[in-house]
Amino acid sequence: MTILHETIITKTDAPRPLADNVLATSPSAPQDLPCLLEELQVAGASFLRGDTDERLQVVHLAQSIVHAMRTPRETVLQYSFAQFAVFSAIEICIDLGIFSILTGSNGPKTAQELAEETGTDASMLARILKHLAAMMVIVETGPDEYKSNSISQTLAVRRYSDMWPCAVDCIRGAAQALPTWLKQNAYQSPTNGIDCPFTTGYNTKLAFYEWLHANPHNPSLASQFAGVMSAYRQNSKSWMDGDSYPLHDRLICEARTGKDDVFLVDVGGSVGHDLLELRRKWPSLPGKLILQDLPAVVENVGILEDIQVMAYDFFTTQPRRRPGARVYYLHSILHNWNDEKCRQILAQLAAAMAPSYSVLLIHDNVIPDMGAHWEATAMDIMMMVNVAAKERTRDQWSALLESEGLTVGGIWTLGTGVESLVECRLSHSA
Numbered sequence: 001m002t003i004l005h006e007t008i009i010t011k012t013d014a015p016r017p018l019a020d021n022v023l024a025t026s027p028s029a030p031q032d033l034p035c036l037l038e039e040l041q042v043a044g045a046s047f048l049r050g051d052t053d054e055r056l057q058v059v060h061l062a063q064s065i066v067h068a069m070r071t072p073r074e075t076v077l078q079y080s081f082a083q084f085a086v087f088s089a090i091e092i093c094i095d096l097g098i099f100s101i102l103t104g105s106n107g108p109k110t111a112q113e114l115a116e117e118t119g120t121d122a123s124m125l126a127r128i129l130k131h132l133a134a135m136m137v138i139v140e141t142g143p144d145e146y147k148s149n150s151i152s153q154t155l156a157v158r159r160y161s162d163m164w165p166c167a168v169d170c171i172r173g174a175a176q177a178l179p180t181w182l183k184q185n186a187y188q189s190p191t192n193g194i195d196c197p198f199t200t201g202y203n204t205k206l207a208f209y210e211w212l213h214a215n216p217h218n219p220s221l222a223s224q225f226a227g228v229m230s231a232y233r234q235n236s237k238s239w240m241d242g243d244s245y246p247l248h249d250r251l252i253c254e255a256r257t258g259k260d261d262v263f264l265v266d267v268g269g270s271v272g273h274d275l276l277e278l279r280r281k282w283p284s285l286p287g288k289l290i291l292q293d294l295p296a297v298v299e300n301v302g303i304l305e306d307i308q309v310m311a312y313d314f315f316t317t318q319p320r321r322r323p324g325a326r327v328y329y330l331h332s333i334l335h336n337w338n339d340e341k342c343r344q345i346l347a348q349l350a351a352a353m354a355p356s357y358s359v360l361l362i363h364d365n366v367i368p369d370m371g372a373h374w375e376a377t378a379m380d381i382m383m384m385v386n387v388a389a390k391e392r393t394r395d396q397w398s399a400l401l402e403s404e405g406l407t408v409g410g411i412w413t414l415g416t417g418v419e420s421l422v423e424c425r426l427s428h429s430a
Helices: 030-048 052-069 070-094 098-106 111-118 120-133 150-154 163-170 172-184 199-201 208-214 221-233 249-250 273-281 339-352 374-387 395-402
Strands: 003-007 016-019 139-142 145-147 262-267 288-293 307-311 329-332 360-363 406-414 419-426
Touching: 030 052, 052 273, 052 419, 070 098, 070 120, 070 163, 070 307, 098 111, 098 221, 111 120, 111 145, 120 139, 120 145, 150 339, 163 172, 163 208, 163 221, 172 199, 172 374, 208 221, 208 374, 262 273, 273 288, 339 360, 395 406, 395 419
Parallel strands: 262 288, 262 329, 288 307, 329 360
Antiparallel strands: 003 016, 139 145, 360 419, 406 419
């Protein structure tokens, strides 16, 4: 049966005819194609000449071309059918070790061969593999025959394959609960980490980070999550390299050099990855380096050369008070907390900072007003559903910091624009 007319249902229940499905089955923006192709040619040529910064522009333009030529129907079906299916298909193949098998193989393998190696039903596996090939996760080399590509080879690496059990056990349930939670709460942003989509989706009274260490189904969840975060940050541009942020001119040249002076305090710095990188890249820094985190974290920190390790809860009085350190540093801390909790953290730091001397560096996402990267917007949704917090725009950062007597001295975008470095000083000394 051919449907000649459909209707669009609005909230007023007044249907409008959508004649012959023209809108849904026509390319979304074909008029943009000539300009996009021209821009892609320019950006592509620049990338091939060695301008690696153009890579993301090439990706953006290529995606824009696909969007322009794909019909709305195709896009909707991909969002609602294909992406859900590929998530499950990848999870199955991770469990079976399919990606490791293909990566270690000298050539293509048939679905039958893979089924025999994994002890699974060949007809079922063939269907899973065919969808993965359609979604370009693996390469189809013949009828029911496949080989690996860079995507499937990456999925054979532990910290990337761990994204799937991690997503299943601490992310997917929360994301799926978001529409229902918002509807039940009059579409207001969640602000309480123990009453949010995460606690609803996983039917728990535990907050997100407590759940990581007490998940009843996956005792490895905390370590998997740590690996996933390392993969998320892999290849991120470092502010310590000196080209993204003028570290020497902004921080080092006016730092005090006395034997008891502190150059940088890494607040909530986990096991010291950032401090070790800073010491490696700037071996002659003036002053001490201090690592602070909760007792349960720092008790697992080994001996760190030239770094003082200190147990500290950042909601309490900052022990390194005036005369303050040259730098207090927060890396991916504030996006875990709502504004009220962030103000409590910032108040402790502001009270410790030395006027006209101390600097607060915040290494976190700054979402632009337009053209935000999908990694930043996706992370923002994850912070909403999991911890009732958010990634912030420039104006939101300024308002939050000013509420605790701090002024933004500058924002430096790092690499892709997903992460930034926010430099702050006490307002009366800025």
